[in-house]
Amino acid sequence: MAEKWLKWCTHVQRRALEAPDVCLSSTRVALEFYRTSRDAVLLYEVVVPVKLERQLNGINQVAVLMHNDCLYFSQEILGFAYEYRTDFPSSMKEHAVFVDLAPRFQLLAEEILQRQVHLVIYNLKEAIDGADGFQNTHKMQQFESAKFSIDQVVFILEKVHIIWEPLLLPSTYRRSMCTVLESVFSRIARDILLLDDIAAEETLQLQRLIHLMLENLSSLFESFALGEEQNLHEFPAESLEDFIPSLRKIRKLSGMQ
Secondary structure, eight states: OHHHHHHHHHHHHHHHHTOTTTTTSOHHHHHHHHHHHHHHHHHHHHHHHHHTHHHHTSSSHHHHHHHHHHHHHHHHHHHHHHHHGGGSOTTTTTTOOOGGGHHHHHHHHHHHHHHHHHHHHHHHHHHHHTTGGGTTTTSHHHHHHHHHHHHHHHHHHHHHHHHHTTTSOHHHHHHHHHHHHHHHHHHHHHHHHTOOSOOHHHHHHHHHHHHHHHHHTHHHHHTTOSSTTOOGGGSOHHHHHHHOHHHHHHHHHTTOO
């Protein structure tokens, strides 16, 4: 839906600005063409978020694609005035501007992305809540409950990885995913550090859970590698910890450091 609307808006705008008699028209007619081209862009901002409200309230590709569409608009808009200014009457050339619209779409793109990040963090928080603070993991029932929570965390993160990585710019993907990972790792580390008088068996079970989580997230960590031919060995653990400070705590709690 978002992509189709984007193409339609761009088509209407170009037809209006490229009409053969724009440069020969009166200022009033040229002004109407100019307003039509702006309205075509603004229609996307007004209509599409409402049309896709349900999708924007979930974690899915549609929201990420709309984020990308808004970034595309913000870049395309910057060139409209230069591309079509010669088609307008001289009296309008200095007044036919589009650059003021670009920040609106940049802001909308960032709002959509942050909404996705907050949704992911909220879902992860709910999953971790099910671990009941990782208490008494030396008991079978509590261990299974904590393990289920960790499995849910991994599932959510992998889902987000699959959706985000192919669609977002690499820098945006890394920034957003690091924010999510820092949130989940800091929460898990905090819950574990708040435990009192942990028995040896309980410590081993907690370390087992952390090892399991980190192992299952290995493909996600590899996605932070810079460049297609790089792998996790070329993107050392220390670099990850610079972006995700709580990862160092998690590794220490697991006995890996």
